Amino acid sequence: MxxxxxxxxxxxxxxxxxxxxxxxxxxxxxxxxxxxxxxxxxxxxxxxxxxxxxxxxxxxxxxxxxxxxxxxxxxxxxxxxxxxxxxxxxxxxxxxxxxxxxxxxxxxxxKLEMFPIECIARGYLTGSGLAEYRVSQTVCSLPLPAGLSDGSRLEEAIFTPSAKAEVGEHDENISYTQMVDTVGADAADALRKLTLEIYSRAEEIARERGIILADTKVEFGTDPATGVITLGDEVLTPDSSRFWDAQLWAPGQAQPSFDKQYVRDWLASPESGWDRASDTPPPALPADVVERTRARYVEAFERLTGATFA
Missing domain, CATH: 3.30.200.20 (Phosphorylase Kinase; domain 1)
Structure with missing residues (x-):
């Protein structure tokens, strides 16, 4: 709700x-x-x-x-x-x-003809990927080495697609084979290559600024006028990516991130009084959580771009 x-x-x-x-x-x-x-x-x-x-x-x-x-x-x-x-x-x-x-x-x-796929690149193990890894030592059916923990850097970035969900529903991680069944082999291969290319370039840029790009989600569509696969929606924001402070990175624990972490933490705390398993909507956020969340978004913008947010 x-x-x-x-x-x-x-x-x-x-x-x-x-x-x-x-x-x-x-x-x-x-x-x-x-x-x-x-x-x-x-x-x-x-x-x-x-x-x-x-x-x-x-x-x-x-x-x-x-x-x-x-x-x-x-x-x-x-x-x-x-x-x-x-x-x-x-x-x-x-x-x-x-x-x-x-x-x-x-x-x-x-106006693109959008693919019904969330294209995700992961360079670090965390989130839903970590949850799957702990059960099967895989992420989206891709086998990973033993001994990894929350925040571990992967030897090389992996492509892990998910199926788009309706508003209010959770996107579902799928295997690459399932993606091929959905969009076809040629499109799946092109989307995987583009996603990993974007991640590699962005990870390098972010690292130069003292920020780790743990993972990112991008979306693509086909330009009807040219037939070219085209990057759409937002790209590499705190809403679509996990950014961590490189100086604070410590595998084996949850990493502080440049996003809505303050919101999630407060909602999950006893202070909010909200039962996540209930049918009731989350309560209004207190002013200090709003301000700290805004400050975190601003910090991400300024550290990445080198510009002052006005």
């Missing part, structure tokens, strides 16, 4: 089409384009707006994190510039057609 998603803002030239855990999706209005609405009438683009919503334990919380949407968008735009991979960006500024009401947190993007 989730908190109700707030109504998406009304934007000139755009019609709200869908709201996810964090993002709102718009399609262009029908009609003639104008200076105020240059994308009106086009069927090949969408507007993706990152809200300040935050989710935890498959619930969308009623409390938002100020500036989170701007941080996620800013980081994604920065990473798109670092990666030599085709991406879905069309416009990112008001001058190029992004509505002023959502400037800084929105991107006009190519």
């Amino acid at each position: 989730n908190a109700a998603i707030p109504a998406a803002p009304v934007l000139t030239g755009w019609t709200h089409a869908y709201s996810g855990k964090v993002r709102d999706l718009y399609v262009p209005d029908a009609g003639e384009a104008s200076a105020e609405a240059p994308f009106t009438g086009r069927g090949d683009v969408v507007l993706v707006v990152a809200s300040d919503r935050i989710s935890a334990f498959d619930h969308i919380l009623e409390t938002e994190i100020p500036d989170k949407g701007r941080i996620l968008t800013g980081l994604s735009l920065w990473w798109f510039e670092q990666l030599n991979v085709p991406n879905h960006l069309v416009a990112t500024t008001v001058e190029d057609g992004v509505p002023a009401e959502v400037a800084g947190r929105a991107m006009v993007c190519k």
Whole structure:
């Protein structure tokens, strides 16, 4: 059970089409384009707006994190510039057609034919991969060496796909064979190579800044105009990746991360009074948890990009 998603803002030239855990999706209005609405009438683009919503334990919380949407968008735009991979960006500024009401947190993007797969690269063992490893010494059916613990670095990064779930549901880890059955052998091979290429490049960049990229999730679609597999959605943000402070990395325990860890920890603590196994939604977050979570997102942005978040 989730908190109700707030109504998406009304934007000139755009019609709200869908709201996810964090993002709102718009399609262009029908009609003639104008200076105020240059994308009106086009069927090949969408507007993706990152809200300040935050989710935890498959619930969308009623409390938002100020500036989170701007941080996620800013980081994604920065990473798109670092990666030599085709991406879905069309416009990112008001001058190029992004509505002023959502400037800084929105991107006009190519309308892709998305693959129903979450493409995940893991360079370290943690999370759901660790849980599977403890049972079978595998991750997504890939065998790993014995003796690994929470936070262990893998000899080389592995590709571990998952099947996309509906809002409020948990993505399901699948084997590469299951992925081939879903998207075909050629597409599966291309997606695996692109995902590992992105992880390798990003891991190197992050490490230069004293940050470990433990794992990351990326999404791809096919550009209908060219047939090229194209990187979409967000990329390498604290919502889609695990970033750890390299100086604090210590295998054998949970690693402090640059994400919503404060939110998860508080919800799981007796202080919250929330029973995760119940049907009740999570409670509102206290101000100090909101502020510490925001500060962690800002720190990730600033350490990775080298820019001050304003």
